[in-house]
Each structure stands twice: as C-alpha cells, then as structure tokens.
Amino acid sequence: MPKTFTPKVVTANHLLKGDVIYQTATGWSRRLDEAEVLTDEADADLRLIEASQQVDVVVGAYLADIALENGIPAPTHFREDFRATGPSNYAHGKQVELG
Template identity: 65%
Template sequence: MARAFTPKVVTANDLIEGDVIYMTADDSWTRNLAEAELITDEADAQIRLLDAQRQAVRVVGAYLADAKPGLNGPEPTHFREDFRRTGPSNYAHGKQEAQANV
C-alpha cells in the first residue's frame, strides 16, 4: 500500500556557493525556507522537481523534502531538513552568523 502524499518543498544546493536553497512559486530560488513554495499535490511536486533538475547551471542535488504549513511559511518536518536550513555546523559562518539563527 502506497503512503499518502505529504506536502513538500523543492530544495537543492546552490552550485557556486553551496548554500541550501529552496524553489519559490515564481521559479526563483531563496535561501529562506519560509519563502519556499509548499507543494500539496503529488503530480505538481514531480513537475516542480523536474523543473529544478533542469537548472543544472544553478543548482545541484535537487530533491523533494517533507514540509508542513507554518505561521510564516513552510516548516521542516524532519530533523535533517531543520539542520540543513541553519547551515554548516563546524563553526559559525554564513547563516549561523545571523542573529536570527542564534
């Protein structure tokens, strides 16, 4: 028996800078998960993933990540995605330098 579809966001890494990025509803990319498009239809999710994978000059490793609606936009449902959105863990740089992530 197949699992029921749960909401997703398209995520990848920026090819040049390596940052975690998320696809928005207007086909652009953002480093802020709250600005990502929350996809609630399985067929739409597959199409959006294919759109992302075609952007190989901009992104690498695109995939669908489970998410849920939040007060300010999509929120992760799995520890891995929550960890990815805060940036590298080896020392404070990038997203971890921002006061909002402390």
C-alpha cells in the same frame, strides 16, 4: 491504499556557492519560509523536474518533507532543520547570514 502525499518543498545546493536553496514560485530563495509549498504530488514531481533541469544553477535537487506552521513551511526532520539554519556548533553560516 496509496500513501498520502505530505507537503513538500524543492530544495538543492546552489552550484556556485554550494549553500542550501529552496524553490519559490518564481526562482530560488535561501530561506525555507519563502519556499513554494507543494501539496499535490503531480505538481511536486513536475516542479522537481523543472528544478533538476537548471544544471547551471543548482546541484542535487530533491523533494523535502515539511510541516506547515501557521502556513509557513518548517522542517520535519533534524537534517532539514540543520540545512535550513546552518551548523549548530556556534553561530556562523546561515543562521548569521539570514539574521
């Protein structure tokens, strides 16, 4: 039986800043809660190809699993949690910049 496709977002690092970004319907955001949620596998593959072609904007685009919490994407793995919020050793990086 084919594996059930779980919701995903396209994420990457920004070429110039190097920080974590997420693909939205119209561009890129630094906030996971603004990411475009992909629930269809073919659509997700296509959006990943589109993202990967933006070589002068992003580095290392990939599909990351998310869970929907009240319709808002949230990480399902702790690595993606840290990517979304920044280092946990003290308040700096994304958790401060995004407020």
